[in-house]
Amino acid sequence: MDNVDVVVIGAGAAGIAAARALAARHSVLVLEARNRIGGRAWTFRYGDIGLDLGATWLHSADENEWGALAPGLGFAVDAMPPPWERPAHRANFSQSERADYHAAWDRFYQRIDDAAAEESTRLMSEFLEPGGRWNGLLGAMVTYINGVEADQLVVREYAHYRDTLNGRPEWHRGTAYHHPDFDNDDFASFDLGVVILDRPVQLATYGRLPTLRYLDRFKGKEKAQLFESVGYGVETSTPKTETGGDTRRISIQKIVNFNGVHGMGPNIALLFSHNNSSKHTGGTCYGDSGGPTFVAGTNLMVAITSWGIQPNCTGNDVQYRVDQSDDLGWLAAVAAGHPR
Numbered sequence: 043m044d045n046v047d048v049v050v051i052g053a054g055a056a057g058i059a060a061a062r063a064l065a066a067r068h069s070v071l072v073l074e075a076r077n078r079i080g081g082r083a084w085t086f087r088y089g090d091i092g093l094d095l096g097a098t099w100l101h102s103a104d105e106n107e108w109g110a111l112a113p114g115l116g117f118a119v120d121a122m123p124p125p126w127e128r129p130a131h132r133a134n135f136s137q138s139e140r141a142d143y144h145a146a147w148d149r150f151y152q153r154i155d156d157a158a159a160e161e162s163t164r165l166m167s168e169f170l171e172p173g174g175r176w177n178g179l180l181g182a183m184v185t186y187i188n189g190v191e192a193d194q195l196v197v198r199e200y201a202h203y204r205d206t207l208n209g210r211p212e213w214h215r216g217t218a219y220h221h222p223d224f225d226n227d228d229f230a231s232f233d234l235g236v237v238i239l240d241r242p243v244q245l246a247t248y249g250r251l252p253t254l255r256y257l258d259r260f261k262g263k264e265k266a267q268l269f270e271s272v273g274y275g276v277e278t279s280t281p282k283t284e285t286g287g288d289t290r291r292i293s294i295q296k297i298v299n300f301n302g303v304h305g306m307g308p309n310i311a312l313l314f315s316h317n318n319s320s321k322h323t324g325g326t327c328y329g330d331s332g333g334p335t336f337v338a339g340t341n342l343m344v345a346i347t348s349w350g351i352q353p354n355c356t357g358n359d360v361q362y363r364v365d366q367s368d369d370l371g372w373l374a375a376v377a378a379g380h381p382r
């Protein structure tokens with residue numbers, strides 16, 4: 043003991059990381075009270091089955107240190123957006139209830155951001171609206187995200203943690219804009235957005251936009267043209283499980299017809315079928331919304347996966363047309379530096 047430079051108390055993730063970092067230059071001893079390491083992250087093993095009794099998710103894996111470390115440790119990182127970030131069409135909550143919840147979320151975090159800017163030591167729970175309808179769900183999300191209840195989390199500490207995650211230099215930062223007429227309560231209309239990166243990123247090739255009403259040329263000969271929809275890599279989806287997600291996938295599609303989709307006119311969105319090609323390549327899944335659809339074999343992006351009908355990545359899905367005058371006009375304005 044006398045010869046040890048540093049004693050680390052606790053072999054949870056923080057203690058192990060600290061000990062590893064220190065071990066490069068110091069002698070280190072880690073003391074753990076339990077009979078195992080890992081702390082609140084513990085996978086209980088029963089034969090081949092692993093059950094996470096603590097941490098399960100790499101929250102914000104796109105900006106979480108562990109997202110970069112995990113592949114080197116032999117873990118595949120599922121890059122699919124988590125279920126709570128994916129819009130579901132007509133699910134348990136109505137669109138207006140969801141909008142109400144998201145508005146409450148925005149107000150809650152705005153108050154916290156304001157307080158964090160002043161290094162507030164108040165608890166996050168103090169920023170919930172008194173009697174607010176969504177307080178239970180907002181509090182649950184705080185706990186899921188931070189691993190501690192809102193009445194035990196100091197705003198300043200939360201902000202430091204968040205800023206650490208956001209401070210990674212290798213992520214491309216940008217500002218998201220949506221079509222000026224987009225309405226969260228009716229997300230299938232004007233379902234178009236862009237992200238303007240803070241700094242340019244050079245690519246070998248870029249997508250191209252279609253000319254006005256480009257897709258109309260396939261009216262009456264819908265089955266003649268193949269399209270490629272790009273998703274986030276989900277490979278199997280059932281009502282209870284999803285697998286895949288770490289590799290981008292392409293599904294070959296065809297337009298079903300120009301009759302319109304679920305009350306939306308054919309000039310806004312078209313129904314595409316996954317099952318129309320001779321070589322079946324699978325279809326878009328929940329979570330693929332927002333992915334581009336190209337004329338097969340080209341970089342011409344004509345539509346965007348808007349929402350699906352079948353829960354198991356088969357059958358038909360709805361594609362939002364980007365060859366509409368308002369969309370092309372807005373994208374031209376964006377390119378000219380006027381995203382609003």
Ligand SMILES: Cc1cc2nc3c(=O)[nH]c(=O)nc-3n(C[C@H](O)[C@H](O)[C@H](O)COP(=O)(O)OP(=O)(O)OC[C@H]3O[C@@H](n4cnc5c(N)ncnc54)[C@H](O)[C@@H]3O)c2cc1C
Binds near residue numbers: 052074100
């Ligand atoms: C049920 C649950 C689910 C979670 N889910 C997620 C998730 O999905 N994703 C996520 O990112 N995070 C999740 N978390 C949070 C995550 O587990 C923790 O943030 C993380 O494991 C904390 O690591 P740590 O090293 O800071 O602390 P801990 O893991 O708590 O480690 C502290 C260690 O110190 C030891 N110790 C304490 N006092 C002493 C002492 N005096 N002497 C010796 N040893 C001592 C403890 O026994 C423990 O092993 C979850 C937490 C829980 C409880």
